[in-house]
Amino acid sequence: MSEKVFVSAQEVADRAGVSRSAVSRTFTPGASVSAQTRRRVLEAAEALGYHVNELARGLMRNESGIVCLIVSDVATPYRSALLREVTLLLQNSGKVAMLINTDRSDGSVDHALRQAIRYRADASIILSGMPDKSIVQLCLRNGQRLVLINRDDEQPGPLRINLDDDEAGGRVATAFVRAGCRTLAFANSEVGTPSLMARERGFVAAAAALGMEVSVERHGWTGYEAGKVLAQRMLTRTERPDAVFCATDLLACGFMDAARHQFSISVPGQLCIAGFDDIEQAAWSSYDLTTFAQPISAIAARAVEWLSHPQPENSEQSIRLHAELVWRGSIRGG
Amino acid sequence: MSEKVFVSAQEVADRAGVSRSAVSRTFTPGASVSAQTRRRVLEAAEALGYHVNELARGLMRNESGIVCLIVSDVATPYRSALLREVTLLLQNSGKVAMLINTDRSDGSVDHALRQAIRYRADASIILSGMPDKSIVQLCLRNGQRLVLINRDDEQPGPLRINLDDDEAGGRVATAFVRAGCRTLAFANSEVGTPSLMARERGFVAAAAALGMEVSVERHGWTGYEAGKVLAQRMLTRTERPDAVFCATDLLACGFMDAARHQFSISVPGQLCIAGFDDIEQAAWSSYDLTTFAQPISAIAARAVEWLSHPQPENSEQSIRLHAELVWRGSIRGG
DNA sequence: GCTCTTGTTGCAATCGCGTGCAGGCGCAGG
DNA sequence: CCTGCGCCTGCACGCGATTGCAACAAGAGC
Numbered sequence: 001m002s003e004k005v006f007v008s009a010q011e012v013a014d015r016a017g018v019s020r021s022a023v024s025r026t027f028t029p030g031a032s033v034s035a036q037t038r039r040r041v042l043e044a045a046e047a048l049g050y051h052v053n054e055l056a057r058g059l060m061r062n063e064s065g066i067v068c069l070i071v072s073d074v075a076t077p078y079r080s081a082l083l084r085e086v087t088l089l090l091q092n093s094g095k096v097a098m099l100i101n102t103d104r105s106d107g108s109v110d111h112a113l114r115q116a117i118r119y120r121a122d123a124s125i126i127l128s129g130m131p132d133k134s135i136v137q138l139c140l141r142n143g144q145r146l147v148l149i150n151r152d153d154e155q156p157g158p159l160r161i162n163l164d165d166d167e168a169g170g171r172v173a174t175a176f177v178r179a180g181c182r183t184l185a186f187a188n189s190e191v192g193t194p195s196l197m198a199r200e201r202g203f204v205a206a207a208a209a210l211g212m213e214v215s216v217e218r219h220g221w222t223g224y225e226a227g228k229v230l231a232q233r234m235l236t237r238t239e240r241p242d243a244v245f246c247a248t249d250l251l252a253c254g255f256m257d258a259a260r261h262q263f264s265i266s267v268p269g270q271l272c273i274a275g276f277d278d279i280e281q282a283a284w285s286s287y288d289l290t291t292f293a294q295p296i297s298a299i300a301a302r303a304v305e306w307l308s309h310p311q312p313e314n315s316e317q318s319i320r321l322h323a324e325l326v327w328r329g330s331i332r333g334g
Numbered sequence: 335m336s337e338k339v340f341v342s343a344q345e346v347a348d349r350a351g352v353s354r355s356a357v358s359r360t361f362t363p364g365a366s367v368s369a370q371t372r373r374r375v376l377e378a379a380e381a382l383g384y385h386v387n388e389l390a391r392g393l394m395r396n397e398s399g400i401v402c403l404i405v406s407d408v409a410t411p412y413r414s415a416l417l418r419e420v421t422l423l424l425q426n427s428g429k430v431a432m433l434i435n436t437d438r439s440d441g442s443v444d445h446a447l448r449q450a451i452r453y454r455a456d457a458s459i460i461l462s463g464m465p466d467k468s469i470v471q472l473c474l475r476n477g478q479r480l481v482l483i484n485r486d487d488e489q490p491g492p493l494r495i496n497l498d499d500d501e502a503g504g505r506v507a508t509a510f511v512r513a514g515c516r517t518l519a520f521a522n523s524e525v526g527t528p529s530l531m532a533r534e535r536g537f538v539a540a541a542a543a544l545g546m547e548v549s550v551e552r553h554g555w556t557g558y559e560a561g562k563v564l565a566q567r568m569l570t571r572t573e574r575p576d577a578v579f580c581a582t583d584l585l586a587c588g589f590m591d592a593a594r595h596q597f598s599i600s601v602p603g604q605l606c607i608a609g610f611d612d613i614e615q616a617a618w619s620s621y622d623l624t625t626f627a628q629p630i631s632a633i634a635a636r637a638v639e640w641l642s643h644p645q646p647e648n649s650e651q652s653i654r655l656h657a658e659l660v661w662r663g664s665i666r667g668g
Numbered sequence: 669g670c671t672c673t674t675g676t677t678g679c680a681a682t683c684g685c686g687t688g689c690a691g692g693c694g695c696a697g698g
Numbered sequence: 699c700c701t702g703c704g705c706c707t708g709c710a711c712g713c714g715a716t717t718g719c720a721a722c723a724a725g726a727g728c
Contacts, residue, residue, distance in 0.1 A: 005396060006454065006476050008684055019708045024686060031687090034706060049472050054452045055389045055398060056684035059713050062339060064389060069433070074421070075614075080414035087408070087435040096449060099403070099433040101421040115430060117385045120340065138383055142340050224618060257619040280409075284558060285591040286620040342714055353678045358716060365717095368676060390714035393683050 007050040016044035027052050058120060067095045067307065068116035070109060072102045072128035076223075076250070077279035078294060079127060082149070085300035086125060093308045095122070102128055110135050117142065123307045126151060147303045152194035159306050160318045161299055165195045165276075168292045168323050169202025170209075172245050172274045175290075175325075177210055179272050179332040181243035184214045187230040187255055188247045189222040196222070196247045199276060203245050215241065222247065227254020228262075235263050242271055243331075249275035249282045249291055256287060256330070272331040276323070288329040295321050341384040350378035361386050392454060401429045401641065402450035404443060406436045406462035410557075410584070411613035412628060413461060416483070419634035420459065427642045429456070436462055444469050451476065457641045460485060460492075481637045486528035493640050494652045495633055499529045499610075502626045502657050503536025504543075506579050506608045509624075509659075511544055513606050513666040515577035518548045521564040521589055522581045523556040530556070530581045533610060537579050549575065556581065561588020562596075569597050576605055577665075583609035583616045583625055590621060590664070606665040610657070622663040629655050 009023040016023070018037055025031035026041040033041075044050075058064035067090055073079050087097045098121060100112040109126065113135045116124045123145035130151055136158065139146055146158035153160060176184060184207050188200050200216060207214045217234055220226030227246060231254065234241060246252035252275030259265040259273075267273055275282060278293035302319055343357040350357070352371055359365035360375040367375075378384075392398035401424055407413050421431045432455060434446040443460065447469045450458045457479035464485055470492065473480055480492035487494060510518060518541050522534050534550060541548045551568055554560035561580060565588065568575060580586035586609030593599040593607075601607055609616060612627035636653055 006451075006684090010684080020685080021687080021708060022706090024684095025707090028686075032706065037706080049475075051448060051451045053393070053454060053684050055392045055454055056713085057686075058389045059387075059393065059684085059715090060686045062713080066432075074418040075411070075415040077409070077411070080417075081409040083414075083433075084408040084435060084437065087433055088437060091435060096453065097433045097435075098400075099417075099421055099431045101418060101425060101431075103418065103422060114385060117340075118388045119430065120387060120389055141383070224614070253618065253620075261619045280558070281615060284587065285595045286587075340714090344714080354715085355678060355717080356676090358714095359677090362716075366676060371676080387714055390683085391716075393685090393714080394716040396683080 006053065007048045008053075009050070012041060012044045012048055012050045015048060016040045062120075063122055064120045065095055066098050066119055066121040068098045068100060068112070068119075068121040068124040070100045070102060070112045070116070070124055070126045070128060073222075074099075074101055074103070077281060078249070078277045078296075081279070082127065082294070082296050082300065085296050086303065089300050089304040093304055095304075095307070113139060117144065123147065125149065125303055125307075145307055147306065149299060149303065150193070150195045152198070156317060158317065159303070161302060161321065162319070163195065163294070163321050163323045165198035165323070166202030166205075168276065168325070169199055169204070169245070170206035171325050172290075172292075173203055173206040173210060173212075175274070175331055176243040176245075176272055177212070179243070179268070181272055182212075183239060183241045183243065184212055185234055185241035185244045186214050186216045186247070187227065187234065187244055187251055188216065188218045189220055189226055189251065190218050191221060192218075199245075199247050223250045224254040224257075227251035227256075228258040229254075231255040231258035232262070235259060235265065243273075244271065245274045247276060249277040249279045249289060251275070252289055252291070252330075253281060253287055256289070268330050268332045274331060278326050282326075282328070290328045290331045291326050292323040293326050294323060340387065341382045342387075343384070346375060346378045346382055346384045349382060350374045396454075397456055398454045399429055400432050400453055400455040402432045402434060402446070402453075402455040402458040404434045404436060404446045404450070404458055404460045404462060407556075408433075408435055408437070411615060412583070412611045412630075415613070416461065416628070416630050416634065419630050420637065423634050423638040427638060429638075429641070447473060451478065457481065459483065459637055459641075479641050481640065483633060483637065484527070484529045486532070490651060492651065493637070495636060495655065496653070497529065497628070497655050497657045499532035499657070500536030500539075502610065502659070503533055503538070503579070504540035505659050506626075507537055507540040507544060507546075509608070509665055510577040510579075510606055511546075513577070513602070515606055516546075517573060517575045517577065518546055519568055519575035519578045520548050520550045520581070521561065521568065521578055521585055522550065522552040523554055523560055523585065524552050525555060526552075533579075533581050557584045558588040558591075561585035561590075562592040563588075565589040565592035566596070569593060569599065577607075578605065579608045581610060583611040583613045583623060585609070586623055586625070586664075587615060587621055590623070602664050602666045608665060612660050616660075616662070624662045624665045625660050626657040627660050628657060 009020050013020040013023045022037050023041050025033045026038050090097050102108045109131045125147045127149050140157045148158050148160045186200050186203050204214045217230050219230050256273050265271050275289050275291035278291045282289040282291045343354050347354045347357045356371050357375050359367045360372050424431050436442045443465045459481045461483050474491045482492050482494045520537050538548045553564050599605050609623050609625040612625045616623040616625045
């Protein structure tokens, strides 16, 4: 192991025949350096392969440039799409993303936030789980910004970005009715995230307003397999639903596959299905799923924007975005 | 803005009535501290909300604990699954993942590696693109470990993890022949990654050994849409293939959907299809795709293991893993 | 009682960098 | 020629931690 350590600003300074401060200023935007000095420093830096040490810089500036992304279910289509968008925007605004996966063990969101603090992250974006109040306080007290996405929470301080999940239910209910459906159902998972529950409540309420009842079933996680199980439960009942709103596109895909391939039910002929998220697979022609689009780029943009600009002290800390209904073939009569 | 900065070790030391060194040793595993001192330090730290500053620690130790993940197409099923696995393993071994997305602009792998150097990452894992030789040299010279996954490259230094892509072609060719297929085809993308090309070459060679020719078509990126386009091209030919090996599961899904829904061709009745990657969707009953499984956990495990243990100087720098054939319903007669 | 060993602890140097402050230089104005 | 001004530049300190070294205390062995 050669163990040749990294080149330091001092070595660059020596080679360029200037002081170390000159080197520092050359790499600090807005500092005062003459053109000639800058040129000589840059030459020396290039020759030596010098790169600013962001660790040391962060130490001085008290600002690391790191933003923590706290995520579970990274391999899920919706989450990974959001992740892609957020990382790209962060990079564009000169930040760098630190990814913390909270898949194993719950309460690990707190652990993740501690990690963020140890690395003096400028901010954390939470795409999963709910942090403990005390940790949130700790983050805020240390000047760390916090963004909660789709985690409805009341405590002030963090920016909260949510969708109009409840309204979506209303729109899909009228669509079902217009398609002539009479027996409505809602397929949910057991995880009980606020946004999932809001979709359920909104749908049930809207159906009630139209004078219909909704049979609700909850099972498992928000994935494809749970959708299949839910279909097996709901499609073997005496009063079989002819319209199902699934809390998630993945659930909807599983539900639809079970309906078609296990029960030979035609979709949308005998059964209308709607989902939520508008994942890539929803557009695949095997599913052609009518669903609500997560405004992924808007979510990412608002989050990153809020992190970048020092927001006014008393700005609104809660953003509610709109989930557009994407009409496809899984509901009769677009 | 309160701007109450982070608590430092000095403040903890003052409160606990010990020296700063004692605090440092308390948080350094394996250092020599008496039980009493440790207890008092921990109490003070808890009360003040102290967290080690990894930036400063990294500065001293010359070891940041950061591992850079350089990825493109994060939102793709295979990539995101690999990402999940790698982040989990890294966290288990006390490292933290820094995610760099190279989706926009090519040559940005070099940019990403520079970023990794600036943050003094202990290592980088490259899941996309090929870094420039000079950058690789720069990384290695600074003691930064490098892992290239599915990027066949000759230069020594980095650990290279690859699959037996070429062999896979042989196994699927015999499967096609056994299913009675006579007109073989290979659907590839234009991106020309080494592993994609190896799959193509292996298949063509194996078919030749069996006395058959393969019509090859390449188009677009490795996604679903490209698969559809390829199907439109290949299924409108006078001599229509009755077996297609798609370089990627996503391509296969698009190909299958186009075959069934646009050309009303039955799969596997009139057309056998095989893919590669074994993404989650391959198992969905609409596709039920026979494919080769990427040994994701093995890949991640080998990569992280190699990073953690200081490997012997002259260890083998290249690992070749096996892609298991997963039999499903898209080829006749399993 | 003396010495040696073992285990803790504090001092101070160090890591690589940012930045306030003061001094040097060149130039215009009087 | 002197003064004042503005632009660069270097010095020196500080950021928050780790760690070698030496001092020190306690206990064991003679």
